[in-house]
Amino acid sequence: MSTDxxxxxxxxxxxxxxxxxxxxxxxxxxxLASWADDRLGLATAMKKNLxxxxxxxxxxxxxxxxxxxxxxxxxxxxxxxxxxxxxxxxVTYEGSYDQLRGVGMSESMASTLNISFDVRGGLLMRQMHHxxxxxxIGSMMVHLLRVAFTGAYRKPRELNWVIGCILLLLGTLxxxxxxxxxxxxxxxxxxxxxxxxxxxxxxAGSYMSFLLFGGEFPGESIIPRLYIVHVLLIPGLxxxxxxxxxxxxxxxxxxxWPGPGRTEQNxxxxxxxxxxxxxxxxxxxxxxxxxxxxxxxMTINPVWKFGPYDPTKVTAxxxxxxxxxxxxxxxxxIPSGWExxxxxxxxxxxxxxxxxxxxxxMLVVLMLLPFLESWITGDKRDHHLLQRPxxxxxxxxxxxxxxxxYGLAWAAGGNDIIAIKLDASINQITxxxxxxxxxxxxxxxxxxxxxxxxxxxxxxxxxxxxYETGIITRSVDGQYAERHLPISGSSAYxxxxxxxxxIYTVAGDTDAAGVAAPNSRSEKLRAKLSSWMYVHNxxxxxxxxxxEAHHHAEHEAQLQSGLDHPVDGHQFDxxxxxxxxxxxxxxx
Amino acid sequence: MRVLNRTAGRLSRHxxxxxxxxxxxxxxxxxxxxxxxxxxxxxxxxxxxxTDEVAKGKELFLVSCATCHGKNGEGIPTVRDxxxxxxxxxxxxxxxxxxxxxxxxxxxxxxxxxxxxxxxVFNDExxxxxxxxxxxxxxxxxVPDESDYSIDGLSEAEREEAISRGxxxxxxxxxxxxxxxxxxxxxxxxxxxxxxxxxxxxxxxxALLTGPQNMPNFSNGNLSPEEKRDxxxxxxxxxxxxxxxxxxxxxxxxxSEGLFAWxxxxxxxxGAAVWIASHTTRTKKDKVNA
Numbered sequence: 001m002s003t004d005x006x007x008x009x010x011x012x013x014x015x016x017x018x019x020x021x022x023x024x025x026x027x028x029x030x031x032l033a034s035w036a037d038d039r040l041g042l043a044t045a046m047k048k049n050l051x052x053x054x055x056x057x058x059x060x061x062x063x064x065x066x067x068x069x070x071x072x073x074x075x076x077x078x079x080x081x082x083x084x085x086x087x088x089x090x091v092t093y094e095g096s097y098d099q100l101r102g103v104g105m106s107e108s109m110a111s112t113l114n115i116s117f118d119v120r121g122g123l124l125m126r127q128m129h130h131x132x133x134x135x136x137i138g139s140m141m142v143h144l145l146r147v148a149f150t151g152a153y154r155k156p157r158e159l160n161w162v163i164g165c166i167l168l169l170l171g172t173l174x175x176x177x178x179x180x181x182x183x184x185x186x187x188x189x190x191x192x193x194x195x196x197x198x199x200x201x202x203x204a205g206s207y208m209s210f211l212l213f214g215g216e217f218p219g220e221s222i223i224p225r226l227y228i229v230h231v232l233l234i235p236g237l238x239x240x241x242x243x244x245x246x247x248x249x250x251x252x253x254x255x256x257w258p259g260p261g262r263t264e265q266n267x268x269x270x271x272x273x274x275x276x277x278x279x280x281x282x283x284x285x286x287x288x289x290x291x292x293x294x295x296x297x298m299t300i301n302p303v304w305k306f307g308p309y310d311p312t313k314v315t316a317x318x319x320x321x322x323x324x325x326x327x328x329x330x331x332x333x334i335p336s337g338w339e340x341x342x343x344x345x346x347x348x349x350x351x352x353x354x355x356x357x358x359x360x361x362m363l364v365v366l367m368l369l370p371f372l373e374s375w376i377t378g379d380k381r382d383h384h385l386l387q388r389p390x391x392x393x394x395x396x397x398x399x400x401x402x403x404x405x406y407g408l409a410w411a412a413g414g415n416d417i418i419a420i421k422l423d424a425s426i427n428q429i430t431x432x433x434x435x436x437x438x439x440x441x442x443x444x445x446x447x448x449x450x451x452x453x454x455x456x457x458x459x460x461x462x463x464x465x466x467y468e469t470g471i472i473t474r475s476v477d478g479q480y481a482e483r484h485l486p487i488s489g490s491s492a493y494x495x496x497x498x499x500x501x502x503i504y505t506v507a508g509d510t511d512a513a514g515v516a517a518p519n520s521r522s523e524k525l526r527a528k529l530s531s532w533m534y535v536h537n538x539x540x541x542x543x544x545x546x547x548e549a550h551h552h553a554e555h556e557a558q559l560q561s562g563l564d565h566p567v568d569g570h571q572f573d574x575x576x577x578x579x580x581x582x583x584x585x586x587x588x
Numbered sequence: 589m590r591v592l593n594r595t596a597g598r599l600s601r602h603x604x605x606x607x608x609x610x611x612x613x614x615x616x617x618x619x620x621x622x623x624x625x626x627x628x629x630x631x632x633x634x635x636x637x638x639t640d641e642v643a644k645g646k647e648l649f650l651v652s653c654a655t656c657h658g659k660n661g662e663g664i665p666t667v668r669d670x671x672x673x674x675x676x677x678x679x680x681x682x683x684x685x686x687x688x689x690x691x692x693x694x695x696x697x698x699x700x701x702x703x704x705x706x707x708x709v710f711n712d713e714x715x716x717x718x719x720x721x722x723x724x725x726x727x728x729x730x731v732p733d734e735s736d737y738s739i740d741g742l743s744e745a746e747r748e749e750a751i752s753r754g755x756x757x758x759x760x761x762x763x764x765x766x767x768x769x770x771x772x773x774x775x776x777x778x779x780x781x782x783x784x785x786x787x788x789x790x791x792x793x794x795a796l797l798t799g800p801q802n803m804p805n806f807s808n809g810n811l812s813p814e815e816k817r818d819x820x821x822x823x824x825x826x827x828x829x830x831x832x833x834x835x836x837x838x839x840x841x842x843x844s845e846g847l848f849a850w851x852x853x854x855x856x857x858x859g860a861a862v863w864i865a866s867h868t869t870r871t872k873k874d875k876v877n878a
Contacts, residue, residue, distance in 0.1 A: 056865060056868055057865055058858075058861045058862040058864070058865035058866070059861075061861035061864065061865060062858065062861060064861070065861065098748060098751065098825065098829070099751055099752055099755045099825055099826070099829070100752060100755065101748065101752055102752050103752055103755070116832070116833075123832060127833060127834075134845070134846065134853060135849060135853040135854060135857065138849060138853060138854040139857065142854060142858065185763075185768065186768075270868070275868075279864055283860065283861070286857070286860045286864075290852075290856050290857055290860070291853070294848075294849075294852060294853060296834060297834040298833075298835050298837060298852070299833035299834050299835060299836050299837060299839075300833070300845050301842075301845070302769075302832075302833055302836075302839075304832075305768045305769055305826075305839075306768050307755060307759045310759075310760075312760060313759050313760050313763065313764075314764050315759070315763035315767055315768040315841075316763060316764060316765055316766065316767040316768075316772070316773025316774070316781065317767045317768065317771070317840050317841030317842075317843065318841065319841055319842040320842060321842050321845070321846065322842065322843075322845070322846025322847075322849060322850070325843070325846060413843075414843040414846075415774075416773060416774035417840055417841075417844070419774040419778075419780070420772055420774050420780050423778075424778070425701065425776075425777050425778035426774045426775075426776060426777075426778075427776060427778075428778075
């Protein structure tokens, strides 16, 4: 293709209608774009994607917080690598912080202190990096909750859900390796705990520990190894998976809330350029700004107060960062005596259950949620319209039960701080959570499901009887009643834009010849689960019910007919009568 | 010289006299007696006032302390073996009284997991009287002098060294309960290690000496007086050092950091997302619903 045949976009024609159009002088930016496009051919690729439409809702921007805080992590992380020295070589600190001068420590601790006190802007960068890590994982979790509560993980997005779960796991590991690098008293305690967890693994434990530490704990190798994992291995995986996550997002197109004009086949919203480019770009600066303010104003991990790691020391308030708090909480509440001795070897259930069994199990359960749901429901259709949490009561309740479990384990991880801040006994808190961690999720499940079903009933009431106007009328025989008015057509559409739930039933155990149907046992289980999931749900009204309700509502509409303004309530009382002298207020 | 020699010679002639021994003895007694009077802190009238102080202390003790500690400070056991309403104070010394009463922990307002620090109910004179009375029950650590816990007498270099040494002693012996920042920590069954920030050096020294409530006793064989002084110097230096990194969030470690990450970070940014989504594109100034 020759360049002649193409439109030269660097020149824009000007005309004042009466004169012939003349080509303006090419702008430098336009010429540059043409030059680049001739060589890279980006215009064709961009033409479509820059106009890609995204729906607009605040909850669709939660994942964006994670993305932008990851960018802040990359920027501040690069700054820190310029001065951080990941070495366990022993030095005597001679820097600016008085209280530690003359104290022996590893080079990684000394360089962390150097970044904090002697590198210009270093402390701000360290604190921003750490706060950004906390926000990164926190925003991944609220994004995960949004996706789960709205059913956005249904087909075709199950694999993107799995990628998201792996991102959460990798983010947690990345956070832990970063937390361990300064080699201060707190992080050393954390690494020591990790060593204990490895060693609690039956048979392979001590081999794994020796492999990781290059010999007996702590050795000389752990910091350089964690460093390369922290700055190369996991960030590389994170970047690749974030790219895959977003490519799948573009490929699947974003989900949207149901509403007039929104179907499973379209996306209603604004184009990438200029609307979302501006919104997302602006949001990046807000994320950066909030993290910069946090880094500038709020202390995080003051390593100079912890001092260098020394296995003989420990401090009260030794906790992991918040995202590792819940396994720590499980570890804190499990009875300490749960151990089995087999042939002289101790199996430490008290470490294995809270650290090596439950957290990986929870992650697997999380990843399987969309697959379990689609197996139970038998729903293999694509879904691009979101569900309101109330319209999937069982799913919503399962998520709230999982959150309750997480929250209680999380609280147990801070039991000492809760004890001193609320003047409570740490023993009583522990006993309470030991029971609540089993009872709480069940209670939360039941309350949430009933709550959702009540909200479904409320929606049906709005559809059939209209909304509550707040206008109270009194009938002639003295009865008070609240007047309901029909909701708008678009609201009614939005409320009814959902499928009816179909309980799966097994056709028959045996066929005509008396041969058992294949998979009948699993099919029976599936039918049972499907019934458990759907049987209490309230279905949307049928067409006949709606029509009858509309007929009823016509009477209400008549009362409004002839008015050029919406009802304010006085149409239904005797106020108008009061203004006329001829008519008495009441006939007595 | 000649005069001195003659005098010495004359005295020397009497040195074997029958009254010489008696005269030397009297002279010696006179000299030592007057020296003692001149230099001894325990003068006759001070002795009397100390007795008065102990008597006054006993009076206060009977009113405010004896209910739990017994009329002679012997302690009162409960019917359950090993439990007591108040422990024996014999041998706890003046330092323990100065710490417990001086910080308002005693007299206890009500029985509980631990006596909290509260408003001090006795004045300095009364505390000294109580301390004198309890000290009279049996030998125990005395109230330390300011020179015991102050580093004011040291040179600049020695002070710096004392502070960094004190920091390491603090991290080894104290932070397990009192936290790296001296913010305090939890102990079993509702007990707690109180916050150390802003506590006077004297009380920290006394607590180390006497081991109040849940705290172990750090005897001078365990932590030498200089090491105790260095810990106090380190804690004092934290008060004088600005908080380089901003608000400390309670100085409690990762739990409070996590709380603020969620409240300020996630809370603020979700709020920002709601704000951005509610301000969508428009060509006119009037608000539109997308």
